[in-house]
Amino acid sequence: MAKKSEEGLTVKKSEDFSEWYSQVLDKAEITDLRYGVKGFVVIRPWGARILENMYQLFEKELQRKGHEPTFFPTVIPEENFKKEASHVEGFTPEVFWLEQKQGDEKLALRPTSETAMYQMYSLWIRSHRDLPLKIYQRGNVFRYETKATRPLIRGREFMWIEAHNCFETKEEAESQVQEDIEITETVMHQKFGVPFFPMKRPAWDRFAGAEYTVGSDCLMPDGKFIQQPSTHLLGQHFSKAFDVTFKDKNEETKYVWQTCYGPAPSRILASIISTHGDDAGLVLPFAISPIQVAIVPIFRKDNKDKVLKGIEKIKTTLENAGIKTQIDLRDKRPGEKYYEWELKGVPFRLDIGENEIKEKELTLFTRNTKKKSKILIKDLKTIKNLGIKYDKELLSVADKGIKGKTKDCKTIEEIEKTIEDKKIARVNFCSIEKEGNACAEIVEKKVKAFIRGTMANKDEKPTGNCPVCNKKATAVVYIGRSY
């Protein structure tokens, strides 16, 4: 299975990001694009193991915040879609339908599960004591994308987590939106090292059926935004459509307030790869790397047994410290192995021969800096801490990477130049409500970039006028190109 990875990356990340990204997916054995159905890709073992770790960290955090797991059917009756008008309008073009019907009714593959889950919520929720209801599910969803698909970034099937919550009051629902931003911060930013702008989307860019939408915009190396987890204040649109009510403390019947939140591990992996990778390949955070320390044994025929015995002991020491370790026993030259573990982004590598074992001191290769250092066998357990430090370094480099990418702009010309420079324009804007759409369309047309929204977790005060209509600004918006 190693045929491909024997060849190196043939482009530099800074010179041709798009080709670099494709080559990394292929050569680091994350995906295989030869499956033959548009928008459907195969996730290979290395990719699957990373994604599994990502799922676990997200699910753990969701559970820590009081969510419980469920599994809902993949199939949704058409009738359910129709219950919420803007939702059916927004999603219908993207729905895969089954050839088999139930009676006269068509069945959809879920593009998202509001309409599957909320009919059950209306059965489950009776009283204020049943609230808040915080539920998520892990599962794939399906969207009949008509735009060009890109592996992990835009597919017709993708790996998802969707959390759907119900509350007594709008205030509680709104604080859930903030909690969702915090979950993205804790997992995607702090653990995976991917910085993001939590953008409250303008009215014309809301989720079908939501009062408002917050998208986590991450920057790709080509200066374009990619939307990562989004969270929606659904308000009472769906609870009214699906009759999800509760009796409050005064025995009055009320509709619940709802939110939903959807991190897609497969898409987030695209950001992880793009943010940390370099010209030698992947650079994986210690927290999600399937192998945290790769050991390459160096031996001759006459000392093979001795070396391997010593290495087994080292592996046991590392594993007992909770460090995921693999000895590379494949029939290849050490140089090829070094090269492959770098390509696959493993944080640490130990190259161990007879001498190292005798001296009780090993050489530790660190993937991000490509530096070698010495580590005593008795100190091996400290690699756990080095791993934490490693992830902090990735985070700090990524954070620095997006600093200085945002530029305050006062005119269309300044916006245009900023976008051309692959940066983000920060602009005083007339409005992100409906009435701002005309100005947004002018910006889109002139600079081929989009109003991504306002900062959702802080209140940025506008100071000037809108650069398009010259009316007094009511919002500070961020403008950029996007995937």
Next chain:
Amino acid sequence: MAKKSEEGLTVKKSEDFSEWYSQVLDKAEITDLRYGVKGFVVIRPWGARILENMYQLFEKELQRKGHEPTFFPTVIPEENFKKEASHVEGFTPEVFWLEQKQGDEKLALRPTSETAMYQMYSLWIRSHRDLPLKIYQRGNVFRYETKATRPLIRGREFMWIEAHNCFETKEEAESQVQEDIEITETVMHQKFGVPFFPMKRPAWDRFAGAEYTVGSDCLMPDGKFIQQPSTHLLGQHFSKAFDVTFKDKNEETKYVWQTCYGPAPSRILASIISTHGDDAGLVLPFAISPIQVAIVPIFRKDNKDKVLKGIEKIKTTLENAGIKTQIDLRDKRPGEKYYEWELKGVPFRLDIGENEIKEKELTLFTRNTKKKSKILIKDLKTIKNLGIKYDKELLSVADKGIKGKTKDCKTIEEIEKTIEDKKIARVNFCSIEKEGNACAEIVEKKVKAFIRGTMANKDEKPTGNCPVCNKKATAVVYIGRSY
């Protein structure tokens, strides 16, 4: 969300198993059957958490045996199905198709993934050094069942793991079949406490495209078999159809030998529920119970804070010992809470008031025996060992339960009586190859039971003649009714 579970089970397991099973699924909040699409059920949080634990134990064991995870698309082009003749014939009636096509080609929802995976194997495998290839995926599959569906037992969507392996030789593939039986033994029998008969199926009951099939037959309380993980020696049928070849050590091109193995956690959960449950509800193995110790606090207004503070400490002690613990703080009477945790099958319960904390000795309720015992606070960590002992007890009771269920039968009349007694007939039989089918059909017609196969992991020597055709027996078969 607790409305339902406030009512108890209204039937005894021994008197109306079918109704008991339905009530447990509903009242212990495993599933909700009101989703409204035939064969698709909602898995509620309690069920989802159990299933997640089951997945993890199965995946861990598969990985320990050298399997790597992958994620393949849910959608398979029709062309792929057509490549293996008996497979397309066996599965086509059960396939859900998408309304959207790719060009002229229909797209199926996977009923199983041979035809998705093996086209990629033919790209991945080049040399004997790429073998063995041992890969599995976790994912749902879809079958357009025309028979009656039953929750968790037979659905149109179910939760699955499928492992697909390739080897250089038939011998290696055959030992994989035995390894698969061992995995079922280690996880389903040893950890979940569900005993099984590994049955090598007769020729007329093989997987579409397999040389032979081994099904793990478990007994339900109504005396019927249910098939749990099956494993198939695919031989070279698929490798020839999908051109999966390798160059051996002599540079000769050969087709790989294949096996596949498919445990369905959702279906296995049906066996766990049925095997261990009692008239008070679920009895969950300690190894998979989402909560291993439920704590019910007993307090008055004037000592509430004191009691809760003491209980928090106890919880921390238990959690530090790796025991999943929950304090039940809901606004309900202790009696209701006792009842609910019993219904939900939690292995241990601690009922703790001020006195218990003062005396440093607690009362431990054990779910399977319903006995109470005393445990010192300082000994709480031993609950981990009690949990292991608990699971061994469940296993031993289950094993005893199927002992004496098998009866040697020499005549059709004996078989008939054994089946009527809800037992399994062990019979000398002419043949489990094609030529035995005529006799099998006579048995089916006369006693309404099926030849399940021969013991797959031991060689049982036949001694007499076939009770139907009176020819010399070549096999010892097991006959029973089934789901």
